[in-house]
Amino acid sequence: MIRHHLFWPVAALALLIVLNAVVNPAFLELRMQDGRLYGGVVDILRNGAPTLLIAVGMTLVIATRGIDLSVGAVAAISGAFACTWIAAGGHAFTAMTLALGLCVLLGLWNGFLVSVLGIQPIIATLVLMTAGRGGAMLITEGQIITINDPLYRQIGAGFLVLPIAILISLGVLLLVGALTRGTALGMLVEAVGTNPRASRLAGVRSRTIVWTVYVFAGLCAGVAGLMISSNVSAADANNAGLWIEMDAILAVVIGGTSLAGGRYSLTGTMVGALVIQTLTTTVYNVGVAPNAILVFKALVVIAVCLLQSPHSARLFGPRRRAASAPHRSEEVTAA
């Protein structure tokens, strides 16, 4: 059981929940009120929904040996656009559709840079990460746009027994799971991540696949951006989705998806996102200064990376052998 790739993340999650329950016995309580479920666990689900959604998109990108650093900026743009549109008197539905359309365009742009021009993913998405937040500021003209729209508020703060945000995230997760694991798509994504060149020679349309995962990551980031801004009924171009790309990448890595590409686990990503969010909540709950949370996250990442590295895999016996990190020079010649 110890050798299962989800053992450590699930153990960590269980440990965190137990810790919370010990410190604050009310943590595990659930109560129904007006047909809505409330409680500490539900809060974690609700606050973790945007991270989970972005992490699902990120999982597929990382599986193709890529990375998308621009998701936070895309989320900010999405929220900024939707709120500005509603504030100008537009309908919430049109606002959301247009904002998501915009995010698909941004995803197309990232995918174009990576798959067609063959630019390293870190750098290609860095462009949008740098310029994107500036773009979001441009949309909101530097203001924090506050709105009051009941329909728009639903997506981030609404309830359908459970918070609507987490239902959306889980829905997307299940859909992606069914699409990639129920068909050959998942295997093709992994093939592209293992060796783009070999898979192309084998007849896999690696360019289309890589392009698609970036578009999908952009779309996920867009929906997450709507959730974030809808939850507070405001668009803050500077702070919305700040560092969320880091949280999403952490969630994916904790879940056992290899950053070297070629292997991914959506269940792992879900557990990873929950670990990240529970960790945040725990730090608040236990009464550690909230400032320490970054140190905690850093230690968790380092621990997980060390556990996953090929070196320690050898130490701890024949766990699934992680693929060794590719050299950059190889990556480029292969691209």
Next chain:
Amino acid sequence: MNVLDVTRARERIERLPQRFLPVIATFVVFVLTFGTGSVLYDGFASPQILTNLFVDNAFLIVLAVGMTFVILTGGIDLSVGAVAALSTMIAAATLQAGWPPLLSVLAVLVAGTALGLLMGLVIHFFDVQPFIVTLAGMFLARGLCLLISVESISITDPAFRTVATGTITLAEGVTLTYSVLIALAVVLAAVYVLHLTRFGRTVYAVGGSATSARLMGLPTGRVRVGVYAVSGFCSALGGLLFSLYMLSGYGLHGVGMELDVIAAVVIGGTLLTGGVGYVAGSVLGVLVLGTVQTLISFEGSLSSWWTRIVIGVLLLAFIMFQRLIVRRTE
């Protein structure tokens, strides 16, 4: 001199422009942006504006030098902004506690180098991607800042203030700060190390092909760890210069600075795949960024977030340009 030497010498002369093409392109962009400013605004083309580019970006130059080492080996260091912030914090906190300034400076440099060294060791010995390790380093450094203090701590030490406010007059009305001299010294030291020492040549070799370098018997491990220590040291020194510039220590200093640094290095013509690039290019890259910032502040009507958009566009243009060059040489 035999025939072979002659052809080799000729080849070298012919290859020279190709090799320096990215740096020359950066220089052209710098001249163009600065020229645009001079044409559009009165008083832009003054020597003081030019020296101000160095004064305002001395810390960025130092950070870019460290990043150049890392990127030359094909790695990346996302922790530079956070380590710089940590340095301002350590400096401010130790000075507040009454440490002598020199001891405080030493503590900052040791802390930064140690953090860099640690990341390098993890990257090398555990074979984890530099991207994720330095990301963790970034969290760690920012977290440590907040553990020291959430508030900004101002620096009141007289010695620090003297160095910070002291100026050197180059000519009538043209002044420099001591930070600029330190930054230029770092640049010269980096050029020496990269081109005239065994460590520097190995940096290029590892970036060209780590496997070949290892098969040649070069100490690749030492270099891969070493560049992160160099980058950590440069981040700490850059942070010190930044604390001189701001006269305060704050955990949120330099958020997003790593992007500016990476952008400067890329705009300066260093290939992200490693093995190709010059420190001089990175300095030019910083100057281009500085000029864009000055242009936007001169314009006045444009908001400061245009800076980020312009930097993004420049970054993109130079990446495309690099792709073209790489394709052609392939």
